[in-house]
Amino acid sequence: MELIGDLPARPLDPAACFNQHGDPSDDGVSARSFRGPVAVVLPAGGCGERMGLSTPKQFCKLLDRPLISYTIHAFERIKWIEAVIVVVAEQHVELMKSIIQKYNHEKTQWCVGGLTRHRSIFNGLSVFVDDKFMECHLTKPKVVIIHDAVRPFVNEDILLKIATAANDHGCTEYDFEYGTECLHLVLSYCNTQAKLIEGPPTLWKVTYKQDLFAAESLIKETLSQNVCVITDVDQEALQLGHCLKKMLMTQHMDVEVISAEYGKKKLCIPHVSSQESYNIIIIGNTELQEKQEVIDVIANSSMTLLYPMVLILVYISLPESTPFSKKLDEPSAIRRLAKEAKHRNILVYGLLVNYTKDSEELNESLENMCFISKSLMKDRNSALTGQLLVV
Amino acid sequence: MELIGDLPARPLDPAACFNQHGDPSDDGVSARSFRGPVAVVLPAGGCGERMGLSTPKQFCKLLDRPLISYTIHAFERIKWIEAVIVVVAEQHVELMKSIIQKYNHEKTQWCVGGLTRHRSIFNGLSVFVDDKFMECHLTKPKVVIIHDAVRPFVNEDILLKIATAANDHGCTEYDFEYGTECLHLVLSYCNTQAKLIEGPPTLWKVTYKQDLFAAESLIKETLSQNVCVITDVDQEALQLGHCLKKMLMTQHMDVEVISAEYGKKKLCIPHVSSQESYNIIIIGNTELQEKQEVIDVIANSSMTLLYPMVLILVYISLPESTPFSKKLDEPSAIRRLAKEAKHRNILVYGLLVNYTKDSEELNESLENMCFISKSLMKDRNSALTGQLLVV
The missing domain is CATH 3.90.550.10 (Spore Coat Polysaccharide Biosynthesis Protein SpsA; Chain A)
Structure with missing residues (x-):
């Protein structure tokens, strides 16, 4: 120069x-x-x-x-x-x-x-x-x-x-x-x-x-250095968000966790944009409608003009006795959502976490969640969008 | 030098x-x-x-x-x-x-x-x-x-x-x-x-x-230039193998398709080894036992000493009326198989293809199968082994 x-x-x-x-x-x-x-x-x-x-x-x-x-x-x-x-x-x-x-x-x-x-x-x-x-x-x-x-x-x-x-x-x-x-x-x-x-x-x-x-x-390495985690307000989602932050920070990532009620997650996007973060993880089994709203807000901002945004949707699978697990979106619905989002330069992946009371099993799940999330943010692989990965 | x-x-x-x-x-x-x-x-x-x-x-x-x-x-x-x-x-x-x-x-x-x-x-x-x-x-x-x-x-x-x-x-x-x-x-x-x-x-x-x-x-690019596809002998598996070959060849890959009866797939591995191929795709709903045998033969050869081997297991999901679909392995069984194989430097991924008579839908599935397979062979991502991806 x-x-x-x-x-x-x-x-x-x-x-x-x-x-x-x-x-x-x-x-x-x-x-x-x-x-x-x-x-x-x-x-x-x-x-x-x-x-x-x-x-x-x-x-x-x-x-x-x-x-x-x-x-x-x-x-x-x-x-x-x-x-x-x-x-x-x-x-x-x-x-x-x-x-x-x-x-x-x-x-x-x-x-x-x-x-x-x-x-x-x-x-x-x-x-x-x-x-x-x-x-x-x-x-x-x-x-x-x-x-x-x-x-x-x-x-x-x-x-x-x-x-x-x-x-x-x-x-x-x-x-x-x-x-x-x-x-x-x-x-x-x-x-x-x-x-x-x-x-x-x-x-x-x-x-x-x-x-x-x-x-x-x-x-890709530069883009995978920071992430915003937006969690639901229920106990399991908050706990998962907290654990994920701790684990990703040991991987030298900057992690910010925000909790937001149903319908309010899209309001967090302007903040994510101001942080120049190209990675969002949403934790919680809230309806697909809310995730679609988040995607719309991201797509209508200028965030995805220069880089593909990674959006990881974390679902929590609770033991069957809990009616909560019925709220999980259909895998085919996630695929449709992701296919449409990809055209808007947003790479959507699903991640299903088996939430158990067994602390050893849970810990293994959480480590896997961290490992897979990090890898998705780093690779930005457009071939795998819409997949529901299981940890 | x-x-x-x-x-x-x-x-x-x-x-x-x-x-x-x-x-x-x-x-x-x-x-x-x-x-x-x-x-x-x-x-x-x-x-x-x-x-x-x-x-x-x-x-x-x-x-x-x-x-x-x-x-x-x-x-x-x-x-x-x-x-x-x-x-x-x-x-x-x-x-x-x-x-x-x-x-x-x-x-x-x-x-x-x-x-x-x-x-x-x-x-x-x-x-x-x-x-x-x-x-x-x-x-x-x-x-x-x-x-x-x-x-x-x-x-x-x-x-x-x-x-x-x-x-x-x-x-x-x-x-x-x-x-x-x-x-x-x-x-x-x-x-x-x-x-x-x-x-x-x-x-x-x-x-x-x-x-x-x-x-x-x-x-990674060098390792993803050739692949051996081993198919079951039934009609759907043979057709998928044929289509995959055609599609991967347009992506400048060398593809060899071999069909083998149940129990005989492991016998193909010495040939794969002689071709210096580090990618194998097995197409067909044969039991997990056969896949485990293939993994054992790969692990006992010297193939995985220098490079990780990619093994993609393609399952065919037929319309529900066909009893064939009952043979599909449990996703959790694939995860266990893959976890053990990873320790032996074999990266196992599952791929579920929805086989329909609608030729347009089938074609989209096949294109997706080609896109995802190529990406798995190129990325050799160890975080995603054991996942059952759906196309």
Whole structure:
């Protein structure tokens, strides 16, 4: 990644200093800012011949969304970045337009690239002096970040570090020796300061098929780090929620448990959304109608636009003497519900827990419930939605 | 990877010219050979500080087996390689010994490394002049391949290519400029020819956490490329087997269908083993006893030593009027069977197909069966064994 342009000078809005996990940055870079708007150019004109795949790698899908959309989103979510320009080959313009529209990339525009990477970057930079750019009420940026479209894991920390280092150090001889091509060009031909910064390992470039596997696994791992558990208010559901929290926390997950009466579970969804959690576990034998309402609220929020949501419905099977067990939904009804939800990017799985008074048996059931839930959240396997799994 | 030593000269036993998929090599390297024994030294003394994990990367587990064992096996399976020496740090000797024993690495010995990579390689090479080495009736090798322990995806083709190229080209100035450290040392201090060969992308080094994800996905992909389907002899089972084959083949899988009477299915396992297939689908409502017998035969073969076997039991649910459906095993019996099989590295899943005369409904069921089966074979998810999935 290279940074071309102006340097940070005065304090930034603290809201922009939060990193991807929502924690305040504490490494000293947060108190800096840029003197003007920041924009990004993503050269994405490659044809992917090294992948051994027919689709260029920037358009390969991870969890059913093209790689380029992940890179765009990584920049769009940063408040102080005003515009993203994606440079694509002529034959991919329509595809790129559909991606921008489908995933609601509001800060993003596209332009057509040239025969070389540098020509493409030039075309990307040219957008900023275009009349159309002004028409969108965007200001000519003071800082432009040039970033490979196939490095999706960029975060705010590294961008701030780059800007800060450029401010503190200027250029050095070291960069001249070990810099990338782009850095050379900037230093040779532009009246601008530039510096090479070492990125984190996660900033690696998706080049081969194994990199796509790695990228998808990293995304899945990130998505499976936190979960909201919404329980019914009866004793068994509350107990199960409590135990599940304890067990999932030993697996290094962030778990929040909320209890809600019948009809009120859908009211918890805005909170889940604010937590950026893509996993919900509902515990309790309340009717299918309530679960359908929860699915409707999730689908009508913007939560499932970028990532598939996992929704696990935990049913409690009590000893037969208790009339409660009659309330269990039919497996075929869960399958129908899940089939429809999958079209809305919500992966629904059922989980039936045998609730016994035998504490050893119950404990084994609970451990299984934890193991299976964790695995469903991590794998996001769309082939298994609608199944009623038994623990 | 570097090759140190002698050069190929006369024709080799044709059996050694088959690549990993069992096809005859046709790239011209197959008709060459080595004048003496070939051995391998695997420096594996790293402490994995770049991974951000407590376990050094060569001991990290992929599908529950340490990475180093995959690299060892990649060499051991090549007939013309006689010995593998793994060089480990003092504190990992016991772990390494247990790995060699557990995975039955018969060609492999270990030695303790030194403070630097080169000292470790020296220690590895020293084993060949050790009395103990002679005691094992091993001949001092003519060729020694030095290979990073954390590059598990090495195949016979590249090794033969390296040897051939060394024979044809000798050394060049280019290698001096771009070679690795080891190559420099060999060229500077040894009276030996050496050459740098470009490896395939799959030969990449496992360095960061995302590389472990990628490696596991590649292994899973390779394991899910072929399957043996064993069907009952009744009409419905035969039809399902036929349809499944057709569908899985469109997913680029190699599928073999065998039909076998009750009690005879276990006799198919030696054939499955000879095909190096790690996936078996049994179609038919025959009793659990027969399935247990199949599991016993698999467990007593050496098939599950290196990779988990996937065994999918497909049950056929016929309209209620047919007494046949009464033969279905209890879900809890499948769970018990699967729990015991998991300890033997066999992942058992149940799949219940609703067999109807309505051709549209049946087709949807069959597509689902194909989708779920493919996914189970690809994911090898141990959390879901014993579940009876419904399609």
